[in-house]
Amino acid sequence: MSTAKLSINLDALATNWRNLDALSSAETAAVVKANGYGLDAGRVGVALAKAGARNFFVAAAEEGVALRRAIGPDLGISVFSGHMEGDARLLQEFNLTPMLNSVDQMLRHFESLPGHSFGVQLDSGMNRLGMEPAEWAALRDIALGQNPVLIMSHLACADEPGHAMNALQLKVFREMTDGIDLPRSLSATGGILLGPDYHFDLCRPGIGLYGGRPFSDALPVITLALPVIQVRDVLPGESVGYGNTWIARRPSRIATVAAGYADGLIRAMGAGINAYVGDAACPVVGRVSMDLITIDITDLDADPDSLSLINPRQTIDQVADAAGTIGYEILTSLGHRYARGFSG
Template sequence: MTVDPKTAPAHGPIVEIDLSALCANYAMIRDAAPEARVSAAVKCDAYGLGLTPISRALFERGGCDEFFVAYPEEGAALREALNNAAARIYCFAGPSEETLALYERVQMTPVINSLTQAELWAKRGAGPTVVHIDTGMNRLGAPMSEAQAIAATLSAAGREVSIVMSHLACASDPTHPKNKDQREKFVEAARRFSGARLSLAASAGALMDKAYQFDLVRPGIALYGGSPFDADDERICDVATLKAPIVQLRDLRPGETVGYGATFTATAPVRIATVALGYGDGYPRNDTPAGAAIVNGALAPIVGRVSMDFITLDITSLKNPVKIGDYAEFFGPRLRLFKAAAAAHRVPYDLLTGLGGRIDRRYL
């Protein structure tokens, strides 16, 4: 249900989530990678925006039927949300003794990250697998030296390898030489898995060059309105709008200070608006003020430190009158997520995934 924040009670922060924009981003990626299947990474509660409504919109309206999660428990929640056995769910964490039964019950496909996991799945698991080969991230995935042994182990047990994947470490910079190096290593490793689909690209790889798209791309942040690059990408629609009500106004005299540590001192008369949003809601706290918000169509800088429940804005220069109950927009169509994250010394990923549980999520 659509709720107008201007008429809602001004109690706390709101994030409006535009499901049409979400599906538009999915369609944009599909157009950018016309020869590849487009899945969706919905881990971490769909990047903080809500697993159930996000996955349902992508499945029912966007046409997405392949999803990646980080942990088996996320996969179980996703299967329940979709209520559809046809959707394919892949779990990055891979199988363990404790999660084998959950994989079977949920009909979830594990991502094999080591020879040990391959041996476990060959003995106890059932159904297809995804194999993750590490080509230079050195985070998760089997080393290239284990690729042949993993292929032989799974083949001997009759376990189909449906996808071979890897993950780019430096795709945020399309010119980085490591991208090409990883692609070459990936192609070499994938030769051990005849007939498997190949997947190297997440959001950045899917959007930067056809050479990285292969058979399946796995976008995450670009679906949710954030650029995966070191610069903003205007092709990506804004999905989330973070706003919070102004709960108090005050006028400062020269010499008066704002917030913990008195990090802001007025050098002239200043009008301050206190907004019901803070680091308790996931908005970044910095020792020095950083960032801004849109208030009545104009940019108002943050002054003083962000506290747990409140942020203070300098509205002195705003032409339009500001009153208690007006909303301050911290990112959204009028203040792009990439710009807001950069101003707060963050990236879009952690600004979205850090959104707190007491923020009211409203789906448009």
């Protein structure tokens, strides 16, 4: 096989869910948008349902279809983008609960799917999704008269516990919702870690389930092994890869492995990242190509059959640091040429 192997540990995923669940007395749902952060929303959903999750969140109605087919009819699936033009059929057929973000969405929902389950998303300051305080003040009685199942908002700076925005959004969310006798939700992974004031009735972890910051106790969920196509000796002064950006300073042995930025190994990660054989770190050298990466294996005793790019020694967060991004993007970029294997 010429393709790299992405191994997904569903036991670690379930453990992460249980450990996040133990941090609050609220119900713990699970965010499985972007195809389960790139890992396969169906497999992830089934594993988390076994662990005890009863409610799932996706970004768009289309994403709810595959998830519903995987997890069966009885568990909740909510849609962050709400009820958009043309969504009614999917929402109804697959029993999806839109989080209504605006008066437009609310009117659309009540008109096209009267009596169908819905929640309300409020904007507590991020200015991205959800009803503004004034809009909500005007619509609140009408909305509550139609029995929403959840009132939610989202934090802009929860990954920075000391950021003043967190307390500000908490205050605004309370002002918009205190006294309403309905389940409320404000927090994803970062908010869970901010403590009980932020938990309300339902928490919605995403990144923490998949092994990423800011949940520092998360177990790594994925490993990625890249098969070696070819190994060669390179003399001092010879260059490797596009643009001749790396030049050998010593007699070097270079392995070419079968994966590249078309597989989501972001081109910017090139410098400063390693590939591993057991505990031995081998530096990536030269530019990451579309389908190929070159690695300096000079210090190994023998040529390996494959090298590992993501593993407990070099997690999604460390790869993200090298690429100047966040672990979320490393996960959701994982490509479709990998042979995916699930354990647990």
